[in-house]
Amino acid sequence: MFHPTLFRNPVVRKLLMAFSGLLLAGFIVAHLLGNLTVFLGPNGINAYAHHLKQLGPLLWVFRGGLLAAAGIHVSFGLLLTLENRRARPMAYYRNKPQRSTLAGRTMIYSGLCLAAFAGFHLLHFTLRLLGPEITPWLDALQRPDVFSMLVIHFRLAGFVLVYILGMGALYFHLSHGLGSMLQTFGLNNARTLPWFGLLSSLIAALLAAGFAAIPALIFFGFITVQGGAA
Amino acid sequence: MNLTLHVWRQRSADEPGRMERYLAEDIEPEMSFLEMLDVVNEGLIAQGLEPIAFDHDCREGICGTCSQVINGEAHGPLANSTVCQLHMRQFRDGDEIYIEPWRARAFPVLKDLVVDRSALDRLIQANGYVSVSTGGVPDAHAVPIPKINAETAMDAAECIGCGACVAACPNSSAMLFVAAKVGHLASLPQGRVEAAHRVCAMTEAMQREGFGGCGNHYECEAACPKGISVKFIAQLNREYLKALPGKILGK
Numbered sequence A: 001m002f003h004p005t006l007f008r009n010p011v012v013r014k015l016l017m018a019f020s021g022l023l024l025a026g027f028i029v030a031h032l033l034g035n036l037t038v039f040l041g042p043n044g045i046n047a048y049a050h051h052l053k054q055l056g057p058l059l060w061v062f063r064g065g066l067l068a069a070a071g072i073h074v075s076f077g078l079l080l081t082l083e084n085r086r087a088r089p090m091a092y093y094r095n096k097p098q099r100s101t102l103a104g105r106t107m108i109y110s111g112l113c114l115a116a117f118a119g120f121h122l123l124h125f126t127l128r129l130l131g132p133e134i135t136p137w138l139d140a141l142q143r144p145d146v147f148s149m150l151v152i153h154f155r156l157a158g159f160v161l162v163y164i165l166g167m168g169a170l171y172f173h174l175s176h177g178l179g180s181m182l183q184t185f186g187l188n189n190a191r192t193l194p195w196f197g198l199l200s201s202l203i204a205a206l207l208a209a210g211f212a213a214i215p216a217l218i219f220f221g222f223i224t225v226q227g228g229a230a
Numbered sequence B: 001m002n003l004t005l006h007v008w009r010q011r012s013a014d015e016p017g018r019m020e021r022y023l024a025e026d027i028e029p030e031m032s033f034l035e036m037l038d039v040v041n042e043g044l045i046a047q048g049l050e051p052i053a054f055d056h057d058c059r060e061g062i063c064g065t066c067s068q069v070i071n072g073e074a075h076g077p078l079a080n081s082t083v084c085q086l087h088m089r090q091f092r093d094g095d096e097i098y099i100e101p102w103r104a105r106a107f108p109v110l111k112d113l114v115v116d117r118s119a120l121d122r123l124i125q126a127n128g129y130v131s132v133s134t135g136g137v138p139d140a141h142a143v144p145i146p147k148i149n150a151e152t153a154m155d156a157a158e159c160i161g162c163g164a165c166v167a168a169c170p171n172s173s174a175m176l177f178v179a180a181k182v183g184h185l186a187s188l189p190q191g192r193v194e195a196a197h198r199v200c201a202m203t204e205a206m207q208r209e210g211f212g213g214c215g216n217h218y219e220c221e222a223a224c225p226k227g228i229s230v231k232f233i234a235q236l237n238r239e240y241l242k243a244l245p246g247k248i249l250g251k
């Protein structure tokens, strides 16, 4: 069935990166759409959090899939980076890149920043181990009071900074990653080639800006406990 | 014009090399880059020194033998050109020029600027061809081929196998070279028969030879003296996806 040489094939490895990257990016889009309910006030995002919790076992299926995708992406990302470096044991004295981008050449660093950010984010909002405690945790309708948590935590410059930097890494990673993924899936041709790079940067910018808008708007007082309360 | 050269000198495959400085004096702008090196070498020989070894053959941009990274660009600053077709008018009096060999684990340096590119030959040996049982010569119109496919195949077949794609790739990947061969043959009915086997065998051989993987940086396309498009790498990926079910089912 799966011959051992299969996973040594450079195209297979690249396809695994692209497919796991696609799953992660799909999660990012869904996550952003969910987050945007913060603009509807507590009734938006608290209700969203409540419904997520009610998915029960299904939520764990999603989380398991996501974890598997992340595991594949990170392990093959590290492996490919090490192998690709080994393929050029000696660097050029002079090297003048023509077409590659800084974002493309630093995928491993933006990727590792994203992994660090994801760890921080889980400790922060999923496990609620960082920042001021929110009591009571449930709102008047017995839903998790995510709204208050966001509005209180994102008044703190340190948190805002970490989230904005994290989204910078996301922009960087996806500005190369999305276009690269389309090429890996073989969806590119002479006509689409000049556009995929641009499209990739544009979507990456929209996603990163969408996420970053939340801490930024809260920090600058556009979303407040009073103003947001519906 | 007078130039300062910094050239990679390495006596043999197992000795370490280093950059050395030379003066190239009284160079004419209409000389080719290789002719400029010939002048420098004559000077070195006259002084009883070892001339700079570099690969060259046709000196007309078709054989793919010349191979130098000049000021950080494979085949130098002129787009769609080999080193032998690069002329000194591209430089200015007083310029400093850095000349290095192709650098890749799969291309060990043999001497100075000469590297061993037989890894590319072994990629071709991994089914980078069409197995034909020779018989009588078929009529030219016996196998109809749509014009668009013939054009695609010809674009890919322009590859002269110089290895600039490997030299320019941040990962020293030979993906554009392999993709040009896969795209060339998969676009023609004669090549379709072995298309699935070819794409698997050639990409596996690439890994075995110590080339890196494709990172979709597209430096290869920019360096290619024949301007071969990375659309062929997308085509290779499609060919691989088509071959994958058979590969998994153990065919």
Ligand code: HEM
Residues within 6 Å of the ligand: A014, A017, A018, A020, A021, A022, A024, A025, A028, A073, A074, A075, A077, A078, A080, A081, A107, A108, A110, A111, A112, A114, A115, A173, A174, A176, A177, A178, A180, A181, A182, A184, A185, B213, B214, B215, B216
């Ligand atoms: C938010 C999470 C992430 C998303 C959405 C994502 C998405 C992507 C996508 C779409 C690609 C392009 C695949 C291709 O070229 O075909 C990619 C490549 C890559 N990713 Fe990620 N990624 C994420 C996190 C990470 C992490 C945590 C790492 C850490 C190791 C990482 C390392 C890499 C590397 C090294 C590549 C380039 C692989 C290569 O070209 O050889 N990524 N990513």
Ligand code: FES
Residues within 6 Å of the ligand: B055, B056, B057, B058, B059, B060, B061, B062, B063, B064, B065, B066, B082, B083, B084, B085
């Ligand atoms: S010497 Fe033949 S291509 Fe340059």
